[in-house]
Amino acid sequence: MESPSFLQASECAILVEFGADGQSEIRADLVQRIHRLVKLLDISPLNGIMELTPAYSSLLVQFDPGVLDNQRVTDHIRFCLEEIGNIELPPPTQMEVPVFYGGEFGPDLPYCAERLGMTVSQLVEAHCNQTYTVAFFGFLPGFAYLFGWPSKWSMPRLESPRAKVLAGSVALAGSQCGVYPIDSPGGWRILGRTPLKVIDTGRQQFSLFEIGAQIRFYPSNPTAWSK
């Protein structure tokens, strides 16, 4: 596989870019390679590396410029990349996420179904039949960018975003799926809402999801859920 570019981001950060300039498609192989690199950097830490931020095609590595310089960080990442084929990753976490589809919970479900030439129940079934991978987090704390929705069913964003999308809303944009962690403005098409708490600072791990986790959605409703 081609080697990444090491882009100097600042005197305390390097952006390791796996994609080509101008590439805007999401590639599952790059996402997985980045997750493996995060794992390698976790298990062979270099003193002075402060923060790792994965994304679809890149990994941002921030470090303490009093301890490390760009060259040493780059060398360490290259070393890890050489080992990338040799590590066994633990099998990804599997999660099943209940969703209340349609109605007040999923105001865009009818629109999306019509656009794709499906009935509402066909769309719910299609959404539940995919396995999604958590690629990375952004936009909001705990907002997971999930890939796995087929690009042939790509969904445009709203022309003007809603002022308030409720926490737990499960939504599509392009070939991405996401779950809003808190009430916030948002322009994705909302299919439904999960009753699970996406973020909770009282939990050991505040985010319900983690990178690399595999997610399947299943239909539920408030009555079934509360039992």
Added chain:
Amino acid sequence: MVKVIDPGFLTTVQDQPRLGLARYGLSESGPMAPISFREANYLAGNNEVLPALEVTMKPPRLLFQTAARIGLAGSDFGWRLDNRSVLPGQTLEVRAGSTLQGEYCRTGLRGYIAVGGGLALTRWHRSASTNVQARMGGSILQRGDEFAIGGDSVAAVRRLTERSAMPLLNGSHKVLRVVDGAHLHLFPPEAMSLLCGMVYRVTEQSSRMALRVEGQELPCPKEPLLSCGAWNGAIQVPPSGVPQVLSVDHPATGGYPILASVIRADFEVMGQLRPREEIRFGRVSIETARQLYRRQQDWWEALG
């Protein structure tokens, strides 16, 4: 205990940055003006960084229900301890029943109130810093809040005689020094010289998330980018062409291309910029940025 009689415009608890959660979408938060923050802790007699209050624009009014040694640093808010005027940059011995208050930021924008022993807050992921944007961690002060004090000052009364972070001036404009950013190669060649050749004015929309400015619009890359990790100091150029500088409560990832990055040694200066203040950006090498940062660190170690 310290009781909040009036919270001021925006007063938050800040501590060391909270690292390790960017991969879950949470940026580091922590003090906007890191030198002043450390000075306040130093003056309060703390040998390590402990949770303290970050004061923005209009200060809080605090009632000390127990005696405390406090350190005041950063912006001059026209502080008064009971009826006595006090300047920042000093240690104050506060008696039980005393009130600390002020008027408005006379210089800069942000100040810090540290207490000997630190504010007793439960740290979350090793930090009591408040991410104001995400409303996570720490605390945004509200009227009536009460904070316990963590312990006693460990050091004798201290003084500051000089500062390590004086603003660099170009005429009357403050200069934020920058290094080349991750996407410089995607911009038309004139973008960097325009950024560094023009005067920008800080706007009221600035926050702990980003420094917003108005001024010369920059040419930006035509192709959209996939989102990538974002960082404190990154200068993003959205399609409007008006640059913005990400700060401590930045989104963890972003899709706008990054032209340049404000150097760490100038974060204090950036954190003290006031709305309507005029600034310039100046390009330096990575090596210079590192040396300037090291000089600040050495200055701190010499104080210690």
